[in-house]
Amino acid sequence: MNDSLPALLQGLIGWLADPAHWQGSNGVLERGLEHIFYMMVSTLIGAAIALPIGIGLGHSGRGGLLAINLTNIGRAVPSFGVIIFVFLLVGYGVIPVIVALVALAIPPMVTNSFVGMRGVDPAIRQAATAVGMTPWQRLLQVELPIAMPLIMAGVRTSAVQVMSTATLAAYVGLGGLGRYLIDGLAVRDLVQVLVGAVLVAILAVATELLFAGLQRLVTARGLRHD
Amino acid sequence: MNPEWIASHTDDILAALIQHVQLLGLSLLFGLLIAFPLALLAIRWPRLYAPSLAITGVMFSIPSLALFILLMPLTGLSMATSLIGLTLYTLLILFRNIVEGLRGVSPVVCEAARALGYSRVRRLLQVELPIALPVIMAGIRIAAVTVIGLITVTALIGQGGLGQLFITGFTLSFTTPLVVGFVLSVLLAVAVDLALVGLLWWLTPWQRGRTS
Amino acid sequence: MTTAAARQRTQHAAQDSHAIVFDTVSKRYPDGTVAVEALDLTLPAGELTVLVGPSGCGKTTTLRMINRLETLSSGCIRIGDRDVMESDATQLRRHIGYVMQHSGLFPHQTIADNIATVPRLLKWPKSRITARVEELVELVGLDAGLIRRYPHQLSGGQQQRVGLARALAADPPILLMDEPFAAVDPIVRTHLQDELLRLQARMGKTIVLVTHDIDEAMKLGDRIAIFNQNGRIAQFDTPTRLLAAPADEFVVDFIGADRELRRLALQQLDPEEIDPGVHVAGSATVGDARTRLQQAGSSGVVVLDEAHRPLGWLDWERLRQADGLSRIEQLELTPWRHRLHERTNLRSALNALISAPGDVMPVVDDDGRYLGVISQVQLTRRLS
DSSP: OOOOHHHHHHHHHHHHHOGGGGSSTTSHHHHHHHHHHHHHHHHHHHHHHHHHHHHHHHHHTOOHHHHHHHHHHHHHSOHHHHHHHHHHHHOSOHHHHHHHHHHHHHHHHHHHHHHHHHTSOHHHHHHHHHTTOOHHHHIIIIIHHHHHHHHHHHHHHHHHHHHHHHHHHGGGTOOSTHHHHHHHHHTTOHHHHHHHHHHHHHHHHHHHHHHHHHHHHTSOGGGOOO | OOHHHHHHTHHHHHHHHHHHHHHHHHHHHHHHHHHHHHHHHHHHSGGGHHHHHHHHHHHHHSOHHHHHHHHHHHHOSSHHHHHHHHHHHHHHHHHHHHHHHHHTSOHHHHHHHHHTTOOHHHIIIIIIHHHHHHHHHHHHHHHHHHHHHHHHHGGGGTOOTTHHHHHHHHHHTOHHHHHHHHHHHHHHHHHHHHHHHHHHHHHOGGGTTOOO | OOHHHHHHHHHHHHHSTTOEEEEEEEEEOTTSOEEEEEEEEEEOTTSEEEEEOSTTSSHHHHHHHHTTSSOOSEEEEEETTEEGGGSOHHHHHHTEEEEOSSOOOOTTSOHHHHHTHHHHHTTOOHHHHHHHHHHHHHHTTOOGGGGGSOGGGSOHHHHHHHHHHHHHTTOOSEEEEESTTTTSOHHHHHHHHHHHHHHHHHHOOEEEEEESOHHHHHHHOSEEEEEOTTSSEEEEEOHHHHHHSOSSHHHHHHHOTTHHHHHHHHOBOOGGGOBOOOEEETTSBHHHHHHHHHHHTOSEEEEEOTTSOEEEEEEHHHHHHSOTTSBGGGSOOBOOSOOEETTOBHHHHHHHHHTOGGGEEEEEOTTOOEEEEEEHHHHHHHHO
């Protein structure tokens, strides 16, 4: 594994230029789509669970201690260990891995949506009540639009984290671009490993940029102070 | 759980733990050493701040395994690869918090320090830095806990501290090493976090009794 | 107005559908603090009532109980003959305007959308809302170009105007204002206060305004309720009565040391007190003027033009030295810097008199015609 840098770059370009590597069940397209699929499914299911909890707690102002510390707790749990743990407990399966990814995606979204909802100026919340909004109207017309940038920031954090952990999950058998990394490491094929790393990095950066754009999109114009 | 395995592998477990702590300490140290001057530059030239935040944000999104591997052509399968990768992650977190912390110092206080005749360097070290310490420490805590998790990933490229126990558990299909590694990793994260909170408490006597 | 008439008006107002009546209202918090204790108060319809007092006196709680932002612990509040606790809280609030200290505008909505909040909640048709927003923008003196902007792009004073427009949007008969001008600078505050008085003269709404500023209370209030620290009312009266007959030491202290000056500000010149004075036409001769002065025993004479408007003051010394056959208007007169209007308040009159020649000021009517003079001596007598 001590090839020179130019040789490696050449190998990398050669690998990517070979159309055979792009097609089929182990092709880049298939693996890339798999990776995006795992990320989307886990983030969406995670959001469906986490956002109502975070928003609900933030709206009512209860459970703050838990909501705020959830992310810290989640951060202390090594996701690599979780993936292997799930594998050792139930054996390999896409569903157990996705369940683990969902569990890891939940904390940042709970914390961010809670903080976002709590961050709504109490005077504005009071104004909404004083003009005669029902609690639901207050939530939908005032609190949510104002909290939306932070809520989306949480989704973005989770998506990026799921992307990273899904790569690791190739170690226990999950598909996606992580396969190139794990398989390449196993057979000491440095070119394949690098291809995987480059592709994963590109996908991750694209995800980050996509969600950053999304975050900007859901920020009401009046809240943009630039 | 198999207590015999633990008893017969105490040395291995200890070595893994020590490596974990070493990687943590070094990556935090290097991260601080690099992030600090960068933060000062970003404060000196505020125009640099937004773009550098954007760049660090994007870099932070690259999955850890991919980042480690991208460094391999440069540094091979060495401790340096793990260390550089981990340092990059701490750097990203620390940079942001140091800048935010120093920027958050009230201009009135800076003005007062200037009026009292503090030189630039003394003002930074004796006034701004202590006041910014809580925010900076928050960054160090996040960086430390994050890196403790990331170190386990480096086991895949040959280092890994407690992550080696994960690999052992996986290859042997044996949960005991995995659980030991897992529990030690979480305990280390909690212990380091508490130690840093204690350190901050000790360093900032003026903050005590105040709810943050 | 006599006290009997005032009482009669209050009674009449209490029956009006938009008078607000507090009937032994108390507000205690779970921790035992008492914010308001056994409050009995009738806020007459169509008047601006100010609740004023030191911080923590329960004035804001009192205000917020009217639209149920706070729930009362006991007693009852009625608007007209409806108990607020029996009406639906959101419906109630949609028909009571509310203005808060920091405008409380929704940062993610344009000015137009902010103003349209209540009409939207009441499901008005779009065209009616648009028309109403335009009307309100003009009413509160905002530049029409601002309505597409967002709150953070407006100054504090402008935001407060938007806050008022939002509160008035559905034309509620009642307007609650919680320290509406506390967060703006003094100059803007004076403008906004004047504007509120101007609007209220036109609208005649039942307004309840909370402030800690006694000057603001005196300036704006038809009636003022002064709260003491115990959440009770020390005195509820018109500004004039508060100054003339403060109920206790607390009220005296709260109104402050310059009570007499404040009192003057609330009093108008009494027509009885205007002295016809000695006046001559500019076309008269010096001789005529001397004769008039000697008869009246005054120190000088007011010179009027053909339209009977005061031109200036001529004192005895100058008259004595002048040629008896020359005309008055050929002499050099001492002009007044101000003229006092017959409805001016005594405080301004006193200020003007301090620099007036001959210690007297001419009083004029709406057309600037001379009515008489008022002297410093007379005013000082009223002060004591």
